[in-house]
Amino acid sequence: MEPLLDVRNLRTHFFSRAGAVRAVDGVSFSLDRGEILGLVGESGCGKSVSSLSVMRLVDRPGRIVSGEILFEGRDLLGLSKEEMRRLRGNRLAMIFQEPTSSMNPVFTTGSQIAEAILVHERVSRKAARERVLRLMQLVGIPDPERRFRQFPHQFSGGMLQRMMVAMALACNPSVLIADEPVTALDVTIQAQILDLIKELRDRTGASVLLITHDMGVVAETCDRVAVMYLGKIVETAPLAPLFEAPKHPYTVGLFASIPRLEETVEWLQPIPGTVPSPLDLPAGCLFRNRCPHALPICGTAEPPILEIAPKHHVACYLYEAGGRA
Amino acid sequence: MKLLSRLSRAVWAFTRDYKLGALGGALVLLFLTVALLAPQLAPYDPDTISLRESLAGPSARHWLGQDNQGRDLLSRIIFGARMSLYISLSAIGIGAVFGVLLGMLAAYYRRLDMPIMRLMDVVLAFPGIIVALTTIAILGRSVNNVVIAIGIYHIPQFARLVHGLTLSIQETVYVEGAVASGESDFSVLTRYILPNCLASIVVQTSLLIPGAIMTAATLSFLGLGVPPPTAEWGSMLQNSLQWAQMAPHVMIIPGLALMLAVFGFNVLGDELRDAMDPRLKKR
Numbered sequence: 001m002e003p004l005l006d007v008r009n010l011r012t013h014f015f016s017r018a019g020a021v022r023a024v025d026g027v028s029f030s031l032d033r034g035e036i037l038g039l040v041g042e043s044g045c046g047k048s049v050s051s052l053s054v055m056r057l058v059d060r061p062g063r064i065v066s067g068e069i070l071f072e073g074r075d076l077l078g079l080s081k082e083e084m085r086r087l088r089g090n091r092l093a094m095i096f097q098e099p100t101s102s103m104n105p106v107f108t109t110g111s112q113i114a115e116a117i118l119v120h121e122r123v124s125r126k127a128a129r130e131r132v133l134r135l136m137q138l139v140g141i142p143d144p145e146r147r148f149r150q151f152p153h154q155f156s157g158g159m160l161q162r163m164m165v166a167m168a169l170a171c172n173p174s175v176l177i178a179d180e181p182v183t184a185l186d187v188t189i190q191a192q193i194l195d196l197i198k199e200l201r202d203r204t205g206a207s208v209l210l211i212t213h214d215m216g217v218v219a220e221t222c223d224r225v226a227v228m229y230l231g232k233i234v235e236t237a238p239l240a241p242l243f244e245a246p247k248h249p250y251t252v253g254l255f256a257s258i259p260r261l262e263e264t265v266e267w268l269q270p271i272p273g274t275v276p277s278p279l280d281l282p283a284g285c286l287f288r289n290r291c292p293h294a295l296p297i298c299g300t301a302e303p304p305i306l307e308i309a310p311k312h313h314v315a316c317y318l319y320e321a322g323g324r325a
Numbered sequence: 326m327k328l329l330s331r332l333s334r335a336v337w338a339f340t341r342d343y344k345l346g347a348l349g350g351a352l353v354l355l356f357l358t359v360a361l362l363a364p365q366l367a368p369y370d371p372d373t374i375s376l377r378e379s380l381a382g383p384s385a386r387h388w389l390g391q392d393n394q395g396r397d398l399l400s401r402i403i404f405g406a407r408m409s410l411y412i413s414l415s416a417i418g419i420g421a422v423f424g425v426l427l428g429m430l431a432a433y434y435r436r437l438d439m440p441i442m443r444l445m446d447v448v449l450a451f452p453g454i455i456v457a458l459t460t461i462a463i464l465g466r467s468v469n470n471v472v473i474a475i476g477i478y479h480i481p482q483f484a485r486l487v488h489g490l491t492l493s494i495q496e497t498v499y500v501e502g503a504v505a506s507g508e509s510d511f512s513v514l515t516r517y518i519l520p521n522c523l524a525s526i527v528v529q530t531s532l533l534i535p536g537a538i539m540t541a542a543t544l545s546f547l548g549l550g551v552p553p554p555t556a557e558w559g560s561m562l563q564n565s566l567q568w569a570q571m572a573p574h575v576m577i578i579p580g581l582a583l584m585l586a587v588f589g590f591n592v593l594g595d596e597l598r599d600a601m602d603p604r605l606k607k608r
Contacts, residue, residue: 055505060435089506101498106520115516116506167506 002073003030004207005054005175010067012046012053021278023049023062025231031175036201036208038218038239040254041228044275047211050228051177054209055094056084071175090120093173097180099161103152109160110136110148113167120171135166139196158189165196169204176201177209182217194221215258219243224311227251230275230286237312247314249291285317293318339600346596352589360407367400371556380572390574392564398575401556402582408557409586412472413537417530419476424483425526429514431484432491442488445481453478453540461549471550475540479533486529490522524601531594535587542583558583 012024024046031037039047052058054069056076069076071092076084088094096102103112113135114128123131129148136144139162152160161181168176178197182190198221201208210221218225219239226236227248235248246252253271273290276282282289285298297317305315340347359366369387375395383390389398431441448456453475460474494500500517508516544550545559553560558579565576 057501057505085507085509087507088504089508094502094505096498096502098498102502104499104503104517104521106523107516115508119507119509119512164502170506 004033004072005031005209006068006070007050007054008068008070010050010053010069011065012049012058012062013065014062016061019279022231022281023278024053027067027228027231027233029226029233029236031207031209033174033207034201034205035224036198036210036222038222038225039209039211039228040213040215040218040225042213042275044278045228046231047213047228048179051094051179051209051211054175054177055088055092086120089116089168089173090171091173092175092177093168093171095161095164095168095176095178095181097183099157099164099184100152102164103160105152107151108149109152109155109163110144110150113163113170116167116170131170132166135169136163138169138200139163139166140192141166157185158192161185161189161193162196165193165200169200169206172204172206174206175209176206177211179211180213181210183212183214190217191220197221215254227254230278230281232286232315234287234316235312235314237309241309241312247308247312247319248287248316249293249318250287253290285315339596343596343600345592346600349589349591349593349596352585353593356406356410356586356589359403360410363403363407367397367403369397369400371396371400371404372554373397380568380575382572382574389578390572392561392575393568393572398578401561402558402578404556405558405561405579405582406586408468408551408555409538409541409583412468412475412541412551413534415472416475416537416541417479417533419472420479420533421483421526421530423476424480425487425519425522427480428484428487429491429518429522432488432495433510433514433518438488441484445484448478449481449485453536454543457540457544458547458549461544466549466552468551468555471541471544474544475537478540479537482533483526483529486525487522490525491518494518494521528594528598528601531590531597534594535590538583538587538590 007030008028010024010027011022014021014023027046027050029037029039039050041047049058049062053064054076056064058064064077067077071087076087079087103109110129110132113132114125117123117128117131118125133144133148136147141147141159141162147155155163176197181197182193185193194217197208197210200206210217212218222239224236224238225242226233227250228234229250235242235246235251237247242251243255246255250271256269257271259265259268271290272292276286276289282299284300285291285294285303288294288298291298295317303315303317304320305313306319307313308319339350373396375391378387378391378395379393381387381391381395387397387399389402392398392401427441427445431438456478457471457474460477461470464470464473495518500513503513503517541550542557542559542562545557546563548563550559551557561579562576562583565579569576
């Protein structure tokens with residue numbers, strides 16, 4: 001079956017005075033119907049820019065340089081501004097990191113969600129209001145009638161993020177992009193919001209692209225994971241294989257640097273070295289300067305993407321020709 | 326009804342926390358009432374000449390005395406208030422409408438930024454009175470041309486304010502979210518950016534009005550404002566110069582009116598700015 005969203009070889013670069021920053025450089029991933037795909041990586045690796053590219057919300061000096069973003073078989077990059085505007089919030093919805101600044105402070109929260117419906121559908125204000133109240137119930141907001149008339153500052157962060165989820169779902173999107181949706185929330189609320197997202201996926205069948213740097217969130221929520229490093233995806237795998245046996249040295253390093261409850265250690269194991277400047281990237285594999293298994297060949301050309309198990313892809317020379325590591 | 330009670334509660338809280346501002350507000354209200362009801366309130370026709378009573382001092386019949394042509398000063402002050410407020414409010418209105426529009430467009434459409442804002446800088450580079458004098462010289466002398474002249478100078482004042490605000494509001498997540506949920510440019514500008522600029526625009530308006538009143542009076546004083554014999558504070562002051570030694574009230578009274586009006590708008594604007602800035606909240 002063809003995937004719902006298929007991103008192929010996406011390149012989004014930022015053109016600064018100091019030179020072009022290749023924030024996203026040849027990223028390919030796909031999202032099946034009803035799937036939750038986690039996009040993980042450290043700050044600045046291009047996860048957010050990838051998601052903004054899918055929505056075509058990259059502002060100058062950034063620009064999508066090349067690639068294809070196939071949504072239901074249509075290339076989003078070929079659509080006009082107006083066609084794209086009609087898709088946003090309708091078929092493709094987005095949730096942001098900071099719930100407290102995600103809503104317009106001068107209007108009531110309910111009216112803003114209703115507005116999101118009215119932008120895309122010809123329904124009466126009253127019908128929109130009814131639907132908002134039902135959505136608010138769906139995302140677990142007590143006393144929706146009263147909450148509808150309240151302003152954003154009268155909500156807690158968790159409640160507001162529920163409202164943002166309701167707003168994102170207002171037009172029954174088929175793809176929901178959640179950019180660090182729980183990072184600004186405390187842990188108990190995080191779990192509630194993640195459960196909510198999963199539950200809504202089960203109920204509405206929407207696909208979710210979940211962007212996060214938190215492996216805990218990934219383990220909790222995702223079906224499949226893509227790991228990004230410096231604008232490229234280095235490893236893609238279903239959840240269990242990735243957590244049990246990560247293959248790419250960067251993924252291995254990431255897991256090694258996470259503290260474990262069952263072990264008492266004096267020091268965590270960081271990945272040695274630092275991320276190279278995006279203005280001055282090394283040739284070949286970008287992780288080479290920090291990789292404990294680097295080979296001579298790693299410096300020559302970009303590593304190929306190998307399928308080492310069903311649905312498990314790694315961009316690393318170590319697994320070429322049957323694999324050695 | 327609900328809005329009215331909320332408004333009256335806000336006015337009450339402002340009066341309690343900002344005494345000076347409330348005094349300014351009262352003065353502004355007084356001048357506005359006087360201006361609106363000028364024909365009803367003025368005891369005499371402001372232009373009726375009575376040369377036998379030239380320069381007469383305050384009396385029971387003419388509370389504030391009479392000018393060199395025997396015209397009733399109180400009536401002239403009252404009609405002068407109407408003129409001053411008409412000029413300053415409409416001029417600021419013109420400045421606000423065009424300034425807000427240009428400022429928002431310049432910030433929202435980056436392409437327009439350079440031409441619009443540099444043009445604003447050019448206007449700003451000249452002192453206000455020079456811009457006004459030049460405009461009057463080109464358009465000719467009339468009340469509405471004075472309004473246009475002062476209005477033009479205030480466009481960049483609003484444009485710069487709104488330009489800056491728009492730039493920062495544009496970067497907020499809720500605007501990004503609005504775009505991500507498919508809102509059109511028009512609705513982003515009118516439903517997200519403009520309402521969030523409103524508080525600052527209100528404050529800016531009340532802060533600029535006294536300047537506009539002064540500029541209008543200055544233009545008349547220089548003989549380029551409202552043509553005589555229309556009652557206007559600036560031209561009354563100009564006219565009084567020759568008689569100031571013999572009859573100081575002819576000069577003091579319009580001067581006092583001008584001062585009180587400017588003072589009223591100034592402190593109201595100042596304290597309104599403090600009241601609307603949450604960081605400067607008095608408790």
